[in-house]
Amino acid sequence: MRKLTGIGLGPGDPEMVTLKALKALRQADVIYYPATYSKTGTVQSFSLEILQQLDITTECRRLIIPMTDRNQDEIYRKVYQTIMESLNEGKEVAVVNEGDVLFYSTFGYLLKMAKADDVECCVISGIPAFIAAGSLGDIPLVERNSGLNLIARPKSFEQISERLQGSPDDTLVVMKMKVLNGWYNFLIECSRPFLYVEKAGTTDEFVTSNVEDLKDREIPYFSVIMFYSGTMVEG
Numbered sequence: 001m002r003k004l005t006g007i008g009l010g011p012g013d014p015e016m017v018t019l020k021a022l023k024a025l026r027q028a029d030v031i032y033y034p035a036t037y038s039k040t041g042t043v044q045s046f047s048l049e050i051l052q053q054l055d056i057t058t059e060c061r062r063l064i065i066p067m068t069d070r071n072q073d074e075i076y077r078k079v080y081q082t083i084m085e086s087l088n089e090g091k092e093v094a095v096v097n098e099g100d101v102l103f104y105s106t107f108g109y110l111l112k113m114a115k116a117d118d119v120e121c122c123v124i125s126g127i128p129a130f131i132a133a134g135s136l137g138d139i140p141l142v143e144r145n146s147g148l149n150l151i152a153r154p155k156s157f158e159q160i161s162e163r164l165q166g167s168p169d170d171t172l173v174v175m176k177m178k179v180l181n182g183w184y185n186f187l188i189e190c191s192r193p194f195l196y197v198e199k200a201g202t203t204d205e206f207v208t209s210n211v212e213d214l215k216d217r218e219i220p221y222f223s224v225i226m227f228y229s230g231t232m233v234e235g
């Protein structure tokens with residue numbers, strides 16, 4: 001029986017990997033982790049950095065997944081074939097990624113393909129980055145009657161403004177915020193209180209609610225911003 005397990009590794013802190021995930025990582029015959037090439041040609045993998053801090057001896061293999069919107073189907077099809085080869089050798093295969101495994105993740109695509117091929121699939125959720133980031137704030141991420149809105153890879157600051165104005169009592173989370181330039185100016189104009197978190201759960205973690213801290217800051221891929229409703233902040 002071919003068995004594929006998707007495992008969320010949490011936001012970056014190895015202590016935020018669940019016991020269930022750790023057990024499954026130890027049990028697997030092979031662990032595949034997503035990686036990309038940097039501009040200078042080196043291989044980068046946030047997931048591997050987490051794996052390396054865990055007490056596991058399972059073989060880890062990388063899956064190169066370019067960060068692009070182009071040819072995505074083709075990229076995932078190739079990745080899936082690689083995993084299929086291991087599954088067809090009778091191996092128990094784990095695929096990991098940071099955060100949760102079905103929340104803006106590679107595994108979401110693989111799961112659909114594996115299900116269509118009648119592969120037995122198992123999903124072990126991880127702590128999503130925005131939840132870990134939210135816990136670094138001084139107030140709850142959401143409470144009482146407020147809702148939660150989320151944008152990943154925002155198209156423009158207008159899109160964010162519209163969401164904020166359209167739902168003044170809700171919290172808005174923006175992920176993949178690096179795609180936009182000009183956050184400092186936007187935050188100055190926007191009157192909503194915010195929490196910006198970079199690389200939550202790592203030794204490079206950076207947290208601020210002060211717009212001046214972002215004046216000349218380069219926004220990395222692993223950053224998220226949360227806008228609270230004004231009423232929540234006032235209490």
Ligand code: SAH
Nearest residue numbers: 099100103104128129175176199200222223
């Ligand atoms: N599966 C992940 C999300 C992957 S999409 C999850 O469940 O959280 C990648 C985006 O998630 C990044 O652009 C960033 O917005 C956010 N992210 C992931 N890890 C993060 C971290 N450690 N700190 C801050 N943001 C993070």
